[in-house]
Amino acid sequence: xxxxxxxxxxxxxxxxxxxxxxxxxxxxxxxxxxxxxxxxxxxxxxxxxxxxxxxxxxxxxxxxxxx
Amino acid sequence: xxxxxxxxxxxxxxxxxxxxxxxxxxxxxxxxxxxxxxxxxxxxxxxxxxxxxxxxxxxxxxxxxxx
Amino acid sequence: xxxxxxxxxxxxxxxxxxxxxxxxxxxxxxxxxxxxxxxxxxxxxxxxxxxxxxxxxxxxxxxxxxx
Amino acid sequence: xxxxxxxxxxxxxxxxxxxxxxxxxxxxxxxxxxxxxxxxxxxxxxxxxxxxxxxxxxxxxxxxxxx
Amino acid sequence: xxxxxxxxxxxxxxxxxxxxxxxxxxxxxxxxxxxxxxxxxxxxxxxxxxxxxxxxxxxxxxxxxxx
Amino acid sequence: xxxxxxxxxxxxxxxxxxxxxxxxxxxxxxxxxxxxxxxxxxxxxxxxxxxxxxxxxxxxxxxxxxx
Amino acid sequence: xxxxxxxxxxxxxxxxxxxxxxxxxxxxxxxxxxxxxxxxxxxxxxxxxxxxxxxxxxxxxxxxxxx
Amino acid sequence: xxxxxxxxxxxxxxxxxxxxxxxxxxxxxxxxxxxxxxxxxxxxxxxxxxxxxxxxxxxxxxxxxxx
Amino acid sequence: xxxxxxxxxxxxxxxxxxxxxxxxxxxxxxxxxxxxxxxxxxxxxxxxxxxxxxxxxxxxxxxxxxx
Amino acid sequence: xxxxxxxxxxxxxxxxxxxxxxxxxxxxxxxxxxxxxxxxxxxxxxxxxxxxxxxxxxxxxxxxxxx
Amino acid sequence: xxxxxxxxxxxxxxxxxxxxxxxxxxxxxxxxxxxxxxxxxxxxxxxxxxxxxxxxxxxxxxxxxxx
Amino acid sequence: xxxxxxxxxxxxxxxxxxxxxxxxxxxxxxxxxxxxxxxxxxxxxxxxxxxxxxxxxxxxxxxxxxx
Numbered sequence: 087x088x089x090x091x092x093x094x095x096x097x098x099x100x101x102x103x104x105x106x107x108x109x110x111x112x113x114x115x116x117x118x119x120x121x122x123x124x125x126x127x128x129x130x131x132x133x134x135x136x137x138x139x140x141x142x143x144x145x146x147x148x149x150x151x152x153x
Numbered sequence: 154x155x156x157x158x159x160x161x162x163x164x165x166x167x168x169x170x171x172x173x174x175x176x177x178x179x180x181x182x183x184x185x186x187x188x189x190x191x192x193x194x195x196x197x198x199x200x201x202x203x204x205x206x207x208x209x210x211x212x213x214x215x216x217x218x219x220x
Numbered sequence: 221x222x223x224x225x226x227x228x229x230x231x232x233x234x235x236x237x238x239x240x241x242x243x244x245x246x247x248x249x250x251x252x253x254x255x256x257x258x259x260x261x262x263x264x265x266x267x268x269x270x271x272x273x274x275x276x277x278x279x280x281x282x283x284x285x286x287x
Numbered sequence: 288x289x290x291x292x293x294x295x296x297x298x299x300x301x302x303x304x305x306x307x308x309x310x311x312x313x314x315x316x317x318x319x320x321x322x323x324x325x326x327x328x329x330x331x332x333x334x335x336x337x338x339x340x341x342x343x344x345x346x347x348x349x350x351x352x353x354x
Numbered sequence: 355x356x357x358x359x360x361x362x363x364x365x366x367x368x369x370x371x372x373x374x375x376x377x378x379x380x381x382x383x384x385x386x387x388x389x390x391x392x393x394x395x396x397x398x399x400x401x402x403x404x405x406x407x408x409x410x411x412x413x414x415x416x417x418x419x420x421x
Numbered sequence: 422x423x424x425x426x427x428x429x430x431x432x433x434x435x436x437x438x439x440x441x442x443x444x445x446x447x448x449x450x451x452x453x454x455x456x457x458x459x460x461x462x463x464x465x466x467x468x469x470x471x472x473x474x475x476x477x478x479x480x481x482x483x484x485x486x487x488x
Numbered sequence: 489x490x491x492x493x494x495x496x497x498x499x500x501x502x503x504x505x506x507x508x509x510x511x512x513x514x515x516x517x518x519x520x521x522x523x524x525x526x527x528x529x530x531x532x533x534x535x536x537x538x539x540x541x542x543x544x545x546x547x548x549x550x551x552x553x554x555x
Numbered sequence: 556x557x558x559x560x561x562x563x564x565x566x567x568x569x570x571x572x573x574x575x576x577x578x579x580x581x582x583x584x585x586x587x588x589x590x591x592x593x594x595x596x597x598x599x600x601x602x603x604x605x606x607x608x609x610x611x612x613x614x615x616x617x618x619x620x621x622x
Numbered sequence: 623x624x625x626x627x628x629x630x631x632x633x634x635x636x637x638x639x640x641x642x643x644x645x646x647x648x649x650x651x652x653x654x655x656x657x658x659x660x661x662x663x664x665x666x667x668x669x670x671x672x673x674x675x676x677x678x679x680x681x682x683x684x685x686x687x688x689x
Numbered sequence: 690x691x692x693x694x695x696x697x698x699x700x701x702x703x704x705x706x707x708x709x710x711x712x713x714x715x716x717x718x719x720x721x722x723x724x725x726x727x728x729x730x731x732x733x734x735x736x737x738x739x740x741x742x743x744x745x746x747x748x749x750x751x752x753x754x755x756x
Numbered sequence: 757x758x759x760x761x762x763x764x765x766x767x768x769x770x771x772x773x774x775x776x777x778x779x780x781x782x783x784x785x786x787x788x789x790x791x792x793x794x795x796x797x798x799x800x801x802x803x804x805x806x807x808x809x810x811x812x813x814x815x816x817x818x819x820x821x822x823x
Numbered sequence: 824x825x826x827x828x829x830x831x832x833x834x835x836x837x838x839x840x841x842x843x844x845x846x847x848x849x850x851x852x853x854x855x856x857x858x859x860x861x862x863x864x865x866x867x868x869x870x871x872x873x874x875x876x877x878x879x880x881x882x883x884x885x886x887x888x889x890x
Contacts, residue, residue: 090382093363093412095294097349103172104193105237108265109273111291114352116267126238126263129193131175133183139176144294148365151382157446160430160479162562164617170239171260178559181620196260198242200250206243211562215432218449224647227631227680229495231550245492248553278495282633285650296361298416304708305729306438309466310474312358315419317468327439327464330729332711334719340712345361371507372528373773376801377809384803394774394799397528399510401518407511425580428564428613440706443734444742451736461707461732483566486583497629499684505775506796513626516687531796533778535786541779546629572842573863574639577667578675585669595640595665598863600845602853608846641840644868645876652870662841662866693784696765696814698830700885714827717888747830751767754784760848763832763881818834821851 090151091122097144104129107143115147122148157218158189164211171196174210182214189215224285225256231278238263241277249281256282291352292323298345305330308344316348323349358419359390365412372397375411383415390416425486426457432479439464442478450482457483492553493524499546506531509545517549524550559620560591566613573598576612584616591617626687627658633680640665643679651683658684693754694725700747707732710746718750725751760821761792767814774799777813785817792818827888828859834881841866844880852884859885 098111104126112124128144165178171193179191195211232245238260246258262278299312305327313325329345366379372394380392396412433446439461447459463479500513506528514526530546567580573595581593597613634647640662648660664680701714707729715727731747768781774796782794798814835848841863849861865881 089367090379091365091367093365095296095347095363096352097292097294099290099292103170103237104175105172105239105275108238108275112265112267112273114291116271121267123264123266129175130190131179132190133179133188137183139179141172141175146363151364156434157449158432158434160432162430162564162615163620164560164562166558166560170237171242172239181559196242197257198246199257200246200255204250206246208239208242213430218431223635224650225633225635227633229497229548229631230553231493231495233491233493248492280631285632296363296414297419298359298361300357300359304438304706305711306440306476306708309439309476313466313468313474315358317472322468324465324467331726332715333726334715334724338719340715342708342711371505371773372510373507373775373811376774376811380801380803380809384807389803391800391802398525399514400525401514401523405518407514409507409510424568425583426566426568428566430564438706440708440744443707443732443744447734447736447742451740456736458733458735481564486565497631497682498687499627499629501625501627505773506778507775516626531778532793533782534793535782535791539786541782543775543778572639572840573845574641574677574842577640577665577677581667581669581675585673590669592666592668595667598845599860600849601860602849602858606853608849610842610845639840641842641878644841644866644878648868648870648876652874657870659867659869692769693781694767694769696767698765698832698883699888700828700830702826702828717827749765754766759836760851761834761836763834765832816832821833 091148092151093146093148095127095144095146097142100141100143101134101138102141104141104143107141108145111143111145112147115149119149122150124148158215159218160213160215162194162211162213164195164209167208167210168201168205169208171208171210174208175212178210178212179214182216186216189217191215225282226285227280227282229261229278229280231262231276234275234277235268235272236275238275238277241275242279245277245279246281249283253283256284258282292349293352294347294349296328296345296347298343301342301344302335302339303342305342305344308342309346312344312346313348316350320350323351325349359416360419361414361416363395363412363414365410368409368411369402369406370409372409372411375409376413379411379413380415383417387417390418392416426483427486428481428483430462430479430481432477435476435478436469436473437476439476439478442476443480446478446480447482450484454484457485459483493550494553495548495550497529497546497548499544502543502545503536503540504543506543506545509543510547513545513547514549517551521551524552526550560617561620562615562617564596564613564615566611569610569612570603570607571610573610573612576610577614580612580614581616584618588618591619593617627684628687629682629684631663631680631682633678636677636679637670637674638677640677640679643677644681647679647681648683651685655685658686660684694751695754696749696751698730698747698749700731700745703744703746704737704741705744707744707746710744711748714746714748715750718752722752725753727751761818762821763816763818765797765814765816767812770811770813771804771808772811774811774813777811778815781813781815782817785819789819792820794818828885829888830883830885832864832881832883834865834879837878837880838871838875839878841878841880844878845882848880848882849884852886856886859887861885
């Protein structure tokens with residue numbers, strides 16, 4: 087049985103906060119395949135057209151290659 | 154017409170949380186001149202004299218040089 | 221009188237968010253000895269067995285060597 | 288609707304120059320699925336057997352997870 | 355013919371050593387599609403429940419996009 | 422006489438290439454005040470709505486504080 | 489119950505190899521208090537007076553603050 | 556009242572030493588507006604035409620945005 | 623006999639200069655337990671209330687775990 | 690037969706562009722001894738006295754120690 | 757007598773492991789001139805034509821300038 | 824005429840201070856061939872057998888390849 091993990095990189099979006107962007111993206115990745123761990127690697131953002139702060143959080147996600 | 158952006162660096166303060174410090178600082182910079190994007194580059198802090206955690210979040214902010 | 225500071229490294233855990241993990245760990249370190257400042261150096265996490273996001277936040281904490 | 292982005296990593300090859308290697312790789316990735324943004328992360332290269340400089344440029348490419 | 359390479363990220367596990375973890379992960383990736391090169395990017399680990407050191411080695415692997 | 426230099430950060434835009442984006446931004450900064458040196462610190466970009474690669478190059482520019 | 493982890497930094501020595509230096513240092517730290525995880529952060533070395541390669545491997549070790 | 560800090564970047568010059576270059580640049584910045592803190596980020600230099608070492612020290616300086 | 627080294631992190635303070643701050647902190651650490659080596663990892667500072675530059679220099683110090 | 694490579698560091702100069710500076714420096718190094726590979730590590734520059742952008746590109750070059 | 761050290765950069769090759777590549781390269785450098793210390797700075801590799809993992813380990817080597 | 828620069832790496836030693844170690848090493852390199860510029864890249868040290876702090880400062884030095 088393979089014990090290898092894949093690491094994928096995703097960017098999550100939230101107007102609430104950094105932690106909310108992380109939660110959303112990790113849960114979505116987990117719905118595809120069970121997430122082992124994650125690492126937050128970048129926190130950027132922009133102002134939306136209606137004046138809200140939008141956080142764009144880059145996360146590396148580790149999952150078993152073959153579940 | 155110039156398409157150049159300036160990047161300025163600011164540190165925002167909040168006793169609520171990291172995202173709150175970012176929001177405050179980006180909105181303040183936006184009130185001076187329209188913000189294009191931002192990048193969170195450092196998260197530090199201290200304890201206030203009345204025992205609260207104070208977050209000090211360094212943010213780089215990109216804005217059109219000539220709006 | 222010595223003016224030297226020690227810097228210790230801790231990892232705090234929270235299922236609420238990154239700022240909550242920082243607050244918990246800095247207040248705990250402060251209960252041992254007065255905290256001068258802190259720096260957030262790593263934000264990782266995992267999914268708990270009941271499907272919650274658990275943030276693991278690494279923080280460097282500066283304290284006077286001799287209080 | 289998901290607002291998540293995937294970030295993939297590619298290395299493009301060009302004997303013309305760094306910008307040409309970037310253009311080729313981003314356009315190819317865009318032909319598979321619409322590219323949102325890219326970041327140049329490494330610039331290496333070698334000499335080809337007929338004595339030309341070959342640029343090998345590593346690029347991270349962000350695309351909507353579900354277009 | 356495309357000359358683009360994809361770069362994927364994997365974590366290999368070994369209780370023998372760092373080089374063994376790299377070998378296992380690169381050979382496994384090669385069995386899927388021919389590996390061009392690899393880069394070791396992180397070396398972590400933990401103690402297993404029976405007291406052995408388990409190395410967890412993160413490796414970036416470059417492969418031709420279309421073999 | 423002060424010998425201090427200020428360092429400002431700008432992002433230049435070009436659909437031609439990275440070097441072109443640098444040239445544009447450094448010449449523009451020089452038209453305001455004489456440029457001493459520059460350092461390229463980030464190379465990103467996006468696809469324009471008409472399918473061209475747009476390079477966004479971040480440059481730090483050193484200029485005498487008082488010319 | 490506290491869920492905080494301490495992170496300590498150690499340098500292990502081995503004339504056999506990098507993995508051996510890591511194993512020695514992690515097992516020694518574990519004999520003091522149960523090790524949660526470790527990260528290899530630096531690999532240096534010197535030649536011993538009798539001409540052997542001596543590896544000096546810096547490792548960060550995470551352990552529960554209160555076991 | 557705004558609690559935001561601006562961070563500016565300056566390069567100081569001294570033929571005496573690194574600390575002297577830092578002192579000169581921070582005091583000069585303070586004479587414009589009260590300095591909160593500084594960080595040394597780069598130490599370079601050159602030989603002057605009369606054979607002296609000239610230190611060029613890059614410093615980031617934090618000051619209250621509105622004093 | 624254990625050949626393991628511990629690495630501790632300290633911040634030294636001096637209004638004279640960076641080297642003076644390093645000397646003070648390394649000698650103080652040596653008075654507790656014999657210092658093997660040190661690495662300067664950060665140089666920051668502030669202005670004291672009477673207008674002097676105060677250097678705050680972070681140093682990692684390696685010492686034999688069991689002297 | 691030795692399979693060791695030496696890595697040397699050079700800075701190339703060009704008023705045309707970054708790729709041109711790289712090409713010039715790698716071909717010159719190759720005329721001394723066959724170049725195996727190169728890595729671009731820094732891109733700086735200045736304005737020449739006649740107002741042209743001069744790129745200064747730092748490149749690490751790998752060559753067989755004994756050809 | 758000069759106390760200056762030179763630092764050279766080499767890449768060692770081994771199909772056995774990372775530590776073996778380091779040993780080979782440091783001993784070879786030592787046969788030219790006495791090695792003071794070394795630092796491992798990069799670990800890459802490729803698959804040989806007969807399917808073996810080849811480690812390519814970049815090492816910085818410090819030696820007295822004048823032995 | 825070649826405009827290429829070589830970059831060499833040296834470590835200077837001083838018990839006086841960091842700036843003194845830099846001066847010594849740059850002047851020595853200049854006595855061999857005219858130095859264009861230098862960059863301080865690492866500051867370490869040890870305690871000498873008679874209890875003095877010895878600074879070991881790593882410097883990259885740029886010189887015209889052909890003077």
